[in-house]
Amino acid sequence: KLPASSTLLVAGLKGKKEQKARTKTYSKITVTDKPDTLFQKVVVLVKAHDRAVLDSYEFFATMAAKELGITMGKVFEPPKDIERLTLLKSVHIYKKHRVQYEMRTHYRSIELLHVTGCTAQVYLEYIQRNLPEGVAMEVTKTTMEKIPDHILEPMWKDHPIDDKSSK
């Protein structure tokens, strides 16, 4: 129904209509009736080889959570892991001369409490898109659910005969 933006440009009119066309394609917020998942806890564990990078990332993540209105639990630094290797220095013989390497992994844990499914999706996608190079992340989500309907009452009450079929 709206004229194509190209024709408007040709005509030289940059009016409301073009902006309307832009905003229509930009924000596609669809509202569904499906109930949102509820996360009691979302724990984000970030791993990197550099502590300074994790400091900056923690500042970014905590500020983003505050701006989006997500309640934060503990933000702490688990102790680092160092993996050491001792290898032979030379290609052939010289067993007494070795070289040692180590790989340090620093961690940072951010806990979010009482997050809805939509908010968690938005926040996690934002966080993960801005994950710096060389940093890995593990996200542990704890979903809350009601007891399913088929567990509320045992089925043997209505059918006292022993049925071998489960559910």
Added chain:
Amino acid sequence: MASFGSKVFLSLGRTNVSGVGFRKTGNRATYATALTVNSSTNKARGGKGSTGRRPKRGPGEPRTEKMALDQDWTSVYPAATPFRANAIPLPLRMGYPVKRGIPPEKKGNLELIKIPNFLHLTPAAIRKHCEALKPFCTEWPSALDTDTKCDEHFPVKIQSTDYVSAGPSIRNPSARVVHMKVRLSCLNLDDHAQKKMLKLVGDRYCKDSDILTITTESCPLRQQNYDHAMYLLTVLYHESWKIEPWEAEKTRADMEEYSWEDSTSQKNILDTLLRINLAGEGEEAEVREQLLGREEVLEYKDSVETLKNEEPSERNMLRYKEAVRKVLKV
């Protein structure tokens, strides 16, 4: 006059050539072509300059000098980009200093380029991004403030992990593991069903926190593992309500808790009391019932039950000692 002279020279040249042979003509031809080539290149380079190439433009002043103090930094660094020394107006120095020197400057510094920078995520930028993301977020229901309320209305907890890392593949096989935690008190179980459930479940139940944990990782996808966990919970529930005919053969050794009624301890204490003749006169059965009703005997029963069911401690032992003393009137 000059033209006549040149004609003469030309003719001379021609005669000379005819006199000598083919080589000179060849030479003349090459000489002529060489001349023409030279003149053409000279004509092309004439505009630029005959001596060497045109000089290159210098780098000029860095962009930092032209930056205003109140500029919009989010437009200078809108996305993650490597460090550009002439676009960042900060006097940075990074690297290990030379002897009796200072760390190297930012111009051409590889250390600053290597490390990931967060210049595109300044507080102003984060605020802008969050403003744009706000419409997509939903609010947490205000009725579920505390954890206890959440546990009351939503007792089943599903825990799963997602992994993000750089590598040859984005998949992680540990992402399919699902842990399901339920409080047994929230399920509709009667006495027999609860005992049977505990026997069926075994190690997966934690007595202190009353939480049953079902971990599924046998299916390849997380959704499948979740369905499997739900199926296991349903089966456990329905099976624990069933009463099989062979369950009637349950012996004292199969019981979960120690009960004092009809135990050897009861028989022993009653026999001992009868022998000491502490009981009154009368028929045996009546006397036994009377004894059971006595206070000291009940206290003895309590102490024995706590000793057997709970962990043996100093307090329980002392209580048993006191109870025995009272019963035997020592």
